[in-house]
Amino acid sequence: MSSPPTVLSLTASMVNNIILDPAQYYFKSAIGYLISLSSTRRTIVIHEFRGRITRNELYEAAETYLGTKISPDTKRFAVHKTKREKKLNSSIENNQEIVDIYQNVQLKWRFAIAESQNPNKADKKFFELTFHKKFKEKVLDGYLPFVLEEYQKIMNNDKVRKLYAMNLSDDYGEIGRNWGSINFEHPATFETLAIEEKTKKAIIKDLDKFVSREEFYKTVGKPWKRGYLLYGPPGTGKSSLVAAMANYLNYDIYDLELTSVKTNADLRRILATTTNRSILVIEDIDCSVELRNRQLGNGSYNKKLTLSGLLNFIDGLWSSCGDERIIIFTTNYKDRLDPALLRSGRMDMFIHMPYCTTQGFKVLASNYLGINGHHKLYGEIKGLIEDVQVTPAEIAGELMKSDNARIALGEVVNFLKRKKFKEHDIEEDKCSGSEKEAKRMKRKKIADRTTRNCRKITTGVGSRRC
Structure with missing residues (x-):
């Protein structure tokens, strides 16, 4: 004898031949309900x-x-x-x-x-x-x-680790679901960053403290999150620092392009789909027109995406949606940011990324050339780095020109001197005639000395221009 579920299933299969639409739909629904009541499966x-x-x-x-x-x-x-x-x-x-x-x-x-x-x-x-x-x-x-x-x-x-970016959609009802990702395989670590050692230690200490204080955040009634602002000239390593932080914590990264977000509602939907134990990065926030200083009177209040909408996610009610999250803003021009964004409690740590220092240069020389001790050109390079504004990215570009340490460091010396001359040219435009002549003669002597040094450095490697 057939079981009740079997009988009901056979009855349902006969519906198509006996009962016509639209009654067919309702009859089949009723049969399905009866099957579920008699079934032993859930x-x-x-x-x-x-x-x-x-x-x-x-x-x-x-x-x-x-x-x-x-x-x-x-x-x-x-x-x-x-x-x-x-x-x-x-x-x-x-x-x-x-x-x-x-x-x-x-x-x-x-x-x-x-x-x-x-x-x-x-x-x-x-x-x-x-x-x-x-x-x-x-x-x-x-x-x-x-x-x-x-x-x-x-x-x-x-x-x-994953690097997420938002996939745009014309249907705003679906926005936020479409975070596309690739495997994050950036090699940056704190050991390879060309920044001051004391800065590295301060950042690592702050990160370690943050991840170990879950109970503390619950006790004081604050969301378990941390905000960082990285500021400094282009090429000073802000993106590399973000990568090093992600590698150190083993966190995923969500890269949010604010200019592609149209409204505050879209922003909430997008950010609500990020996961715990992740870093949200908003790069070059000074370039987001809607979020510039409200005192400039540029009509940002009329924009659908507003500063208040972003701030609400940083430390408002929406900031409690998720745990163990880090928010990082980067900017080339800190002074362009709205003071409300810089208020204490919104940004927990401000990290200045300066031009390359002597210590930063030694890290780069170790990374690119394997030089871990002293080199005879270090003294000259130290003096030039202290005298000109050069980024770690520019130094790295020169170091990559040769695997030979002597030649590569020679390229750095010549690059720094050329950069110094250019800076002096700018200064000369502001000087009187006699001052300009004195500076010109001094620069000619330095240029002659540079040419002689360049010939010594490149001896044995063919006729090479500096």
Whole structure:
């Protein structure tokens, strides 16, 4: 004799031939409801997003965990690996199933994709977890927390940092869901940064203190976040410092281009989808017209994306959405920023990225040429660096011109002298006639000496111009 679910299923299959639309839809819905009442199976649906914008951590956990459960019975699955990942990673494909056993309970997973009919909207992905109804409490209170724990172990053991950027969409209802990512493989570390040692130590100390104070932030009733402002001329290493911080903490990076955000509402949707243990970077904030100093009277109040909208995320109600997050702003011109952005409590640490110093140069020489001790040209280079404004990026460009330390350092010397002459030319424009002549004669003597030194440095490597 057939079971009630079987009878109901057969009845439903006959509906198409007996009952015409639109009554067919309602009749089939009723049959489905009766089947669910008589069935001993229960199904939990785990969507990729909760609501419109919040990413479901349980979905990510299931996706990662099930990748370790691929069996010979799995008919179709994907395999992927990046250069820096230790092993191959697997994931199931659409409409594929995986059976898992937890404390002698059989659980069946199925992955599915509901394709969107709107080309501007993303497809909806979800997992279905099916089990016997008598194990409902065990699944909710035991199995799913177990999946989350296994997910954290996997992520901690073999995490590959990600660099996220926003994928633009014409449909603002979907904006924020479309963070695209690539593996973040920037080699910068604090050891390779061309900044003062005391600055490095101060930053590392601040980062260590931040990540270890979860209970402190709860006690004082503040969101667990930290804000940094990196300011200084272009080429002084602001982006490299961000990369070094991400590598040190093993955090993902979200690179937000404010000029592509149209409204405060879009900004909230975008930022709400960033994950914990991440760094949000807004580079060159002084170039975002909407957020410049309100005292300039440039009509920024009429913009849909406003300074107040950004500040609300930094330290307003929206700042509590997430834990262990770092927000970094960079600017070439600190004096152009609105004072409200610089207020204490919004930016916790101000980090000045100056022109290259002698100590910074030695780090670069070690990085590019492997020079860890003293070199006879260091004295001359030290004097020139103290006398001209040169960025670490400019010095690095000269050091890359040759693998030979003597030649490469000679290039640095000549570059710094040329730069010094240019700066003197600018100063001469402000001098009187007699002062200009005196400076011209002095510069000619230095130029003659530079030419002689250049010939000595390049001896044996062909006719080379300095």
